[in-house]
Amino acid sequence: MPELPEVETVAAALRRQLPGKRIAAVVTRCEKLRQPLPITALQKEVNSLICAIRRRAKYLLIDLNSGRTLIIHLGMSGTLRLVSENEPAQRHDHLDIKFADGTVLRYRDPRRFGLILLATPGASGEIAELGELAPEPLSAEFNAEYLFSLSRKRTTPIKNFIMDQRRVVGVGNIYASESLFRSRICPTCKTGRLTLRQCRLLVATIKEVLSEAITAGGTTIADFHGVDGSEGAFFRKLLVYGQAGEPCPECGAVIEKIVLGGRSTFYCPKCQK
DNA sequence: CGGTGGACCTGCTGGC
DNA sequence: TGCCAGCAGGTCCACC
Incomplete structure (x- = not known):
């Protein structure tokens, strides 16, 4: 959740x-x-x-x-x-x-x-x-050079990698899909194949998505709610998560759902290469 | 070491 | 209406 x-x-x-x-x-x-x-x-x-x-x-x-x-x-x-x-x-x-x-x-x-x-x-x-916790995603320690150097020679899909709490903490299944969509990076892309430029974009996008979601009070899909019972407004800003079969907000192609690491993954096959 | 798949739980939904 | 498979925002561990 x-x-x-x-x-x-x-x-x-x-x-x-x-x-x-x-x-x-x-x-x-x-x-x-x-x-x-x-x-x-x-x-x-x-x-x-x-x-x-x-x-x-x-x-x-x-x-x-x-x-x-x-x-x-x-x-x-x-x-x-x-x-x-x-x-x-x-x-x-x-x-x-x-x-x-x-x-x-x-x-x-x-x-x-x-x-x-x-x-x-x-x-x-x-x-x-x-235990040893990885850097906070919103900290300066999580930057393009950090991601790029950790990612060399890694063959796991980039989505699995950014959800791995030993690399960076806090990114879960929703924000991983959302960040990759906004970065135009395919979730199945082998981590080691990301360029430094892509790492720069992905790091900036993760920070942006998480910050926007915090401002919105999080995402309510089923049962998340605030301490007072209120719902998180970010669910209205989800661009691909849960949108399988719907048109991509960027190009109109059909959003696809695949499984990576046992988790549902949403992306636009046309926008995300 | 790196990568994958299952286990841990209950509840809700959608299809038959 | 009722049943049941499938799925849910996270870790952790065993296995290759």
Whole structure:
């Protein structure tokens, strides 16, 4: 479900609402998501204050004044909402962080591909449990020379490559298709065959697409929504994703759907070479 | 090491 | 109406 813009949208909302809140209780309703929930450790954070909200890759980081950080990954179907403590929990509401002011941060995740961890960051805020994370796509570190040098001699399709979180973080299935369309690069193109010029274009386009999506509050297709339940507006700006059989907005040719790395991939066979 | 395919889950949709 | 295959925005692991 959530790629970088969706996680950033959630982070921005939480940043406005959570800092200063005190944890009054923690309720868990399942044993494990992708990994077991750190139930005991979470209970120990009762009385901790929320200090700050960060995002790294597709991880949401909630810093506590205990010196620990709550890490949340939304997987495919995870959502976070800030609700009143009177709102009854429903099926798949796996975690409630209840605050002293009567509000509740509620995590729901039907497919349970998400992740909830509690960790102690290092001096510079980095989190060892997350391992070595690739550069942020919106950082200066992610540039044409970086992509070009990493890509030499690689035979995997470029779409798989930009979705590989070990190369650059945050780009998922929707924004990969959208970025390649705007760059006029075919998603099946072997990564190592990209020219430096194409790398320059692709890097700039990824930054552009992600930035626009953040501004729009992310993309809502099925169940993504903001912390207040609102929908992301970027779905109206999708040019190829989910558009198989429709005319290409550039040239009118029929948008095709193929499978790459097990994921649906949309592109215009005429525009993208 | 690089690349591919399946596994992990539940829910919704579309076709029969 | 009902059933079932297929598919969903992400990782992770085994295998070649």
